[in-house]
Amino acid sequence: xxxxxxxxxxxxxxxxxxxxxxxxxxxxxxxxxxxxxxxxxxxxxxxxxxxxxxxxxxxxxxxxxxxxxxxxxxxxxxxxxxxxxxxxxxxxxxxxxxxxxxxxxxxxxxxxxxxxxxxxxxxxxxxxxxxxxxxxxxxxxxxxxxxxxxxxxxxxxxxxxxx
Numbered sequence: 001x002x003x004x005x006x007x008x009x010x011x012x013x014x015x016x017x018x019x020x021x022x023x024x025x026x027x028x029x030x031x032x033x034x035x036x037x038x039x040x041x042x043x044x045x046x047x048x049x050x051x052x053x054x055x056x057x058x059x060x061x062x063x064x065x066x067x068x069x070x071x072x073x074x075x076x077x078x079x080x081x082x083x084x085x086x087x088x089x090x091x092x093x094x095x096x097x098x099x100x101x102x103x104x105x106x107x108x109x110x111x112x113x114x115x116x117x118x119x120x121x122x123x124x125x126x127x128x129x130x131x132x133x134x135x136x137x138x139x140x141x142x143x144x145x146x147x148x149x150x151x152x153x154x155x156x157x158x159x160x161x162x163x
Contacts, residue, residue, distance in 0.1 A: 001026070024141055031130050039129035040121045041097070044141065046148040048113040049106065052161055058109040061159040065103060081105055095119050095136050101151065113155075115148035 001023055004011040010030075014023045031037060052058045062068075062081035071079035083104050090097040100116040119136050121129050156162060 020145070024137060028134055028137060031134055035128065035130050037130055039133055042119045042133045042136070044117045044119070044137070044144050046115045046145060048115075048149075048152045050111050050113075050156065050161075052109045052111060055109055057159070057161050058105065058111065061111055061156070061161065062105060064155075064159045090117065090119070092140075095140055096122055103155075111156075113152045115151060117144045117148065 001019065002013050012023055012027055014020060031039075052061065065084050066079075066081040068079050081103070083102065085100055085102045087101075088099045090099055097118045097120040100114075100118065102112075102114040102116070104112045106112050117140075119133065119140075121132055125132055127135070
C-alpha cells in the first residue's frame with residue numbers, strides 16, 4: 001500500500017486487486033480512530049490499464065471518444081486523443097457527488113482509465129463528516145467498484161476491442 005498524508009489530503013492506494021479490501025478496512029479503521037478529522041469530500045477511485053490487441057483497436061478507441069473528422073481541418077497534422085475527462089453526477093441521493101472518468105492513450109496500444117467517484121458531504125448533514133463517509137464507504141464500496149469496472153468494460157466493448 002502507498003499512503004500519502006498531507007495537511008489537506010489523505011490518499012491510499014494499492015496495485016493489486018486482492019489488496020483493495022484490506023485497504024478499505026485500513027481506511028475505515030484509521031478514520032474510526034480519528035473521528036474528529038474534518039472531512040467534506042471523499043473519492044473512491046479505480047484505475048485500469050489495458051494493452052489493446054492491435055493498433056487498429058487502439059485507434060478505434062480514440063476515434064469513438066474523440067472523432068477525428070471534427071478536428072482534421074482545425075488541428076495540423078494527425079489529430080489524436082491525448083486526455084479526455086467526462087463528468088457526470090453520482091446517481092444516488094444518499095451519496096451526492098460526481099463521477100469523473102479520465103481516459104488517456106498509452107504507448108504500445110495501451111489505454112489508461114481512471115474512474116473517480118467523488119462523494120460530497122451534503123449541507124445540513126447531521127452526522128460528522130467522518131461518520132458520513134465511513135457509512136458511505138461501507139454502503140457503497142462494492143457498488144462503486146462494480147460500476148467503475150463495468151463502465152470501463154462497456155467503453156472497451158463499444159469501441160470494438162472485444163469483437
